[in-house]
Amino acid sequence: MTEQITEKNTVFTRGYFHPFNYNGKAMGPWLFVIVLQFDGDNKIIRQSDWINYTPRKDFLGGPNMNQQLLEQGQ
Numbered sequence: 001m002t003e004q005i006t007e008k009n010t011v012f013t014r015g016y017f018h019p020f021n022y023n024g025k026a027m028g029p030w031l032f033v034i035v036l037q038f039d040g041d042n043k044i045i046r047q048s049d050w051i052n053y054t055p056r057k058d059f060l061g062g063p064n065m066n067q068q069l070l071e072q073g074q
Helices: 067-071
Strands: 003-007 010-017 020-022 025-027 030-038 044-051
Antiparallel strands (some): 003 010
């Protein structure tokens, strides 16, 4: 987690998942943003996740926005 912002009943969390291996394949690092919305009892009523998956060719195509993490040695 690199940043967390709270605004009324909503929490925005930014960060990245560290690189890992899955079925012998290198994955990550992956940038993410998670948005949680809470009700009056502080229970989660809505969750939205954005994850920039790599390797991109295995998922959606497009640019690798995670390259900055690799360059920083994350």
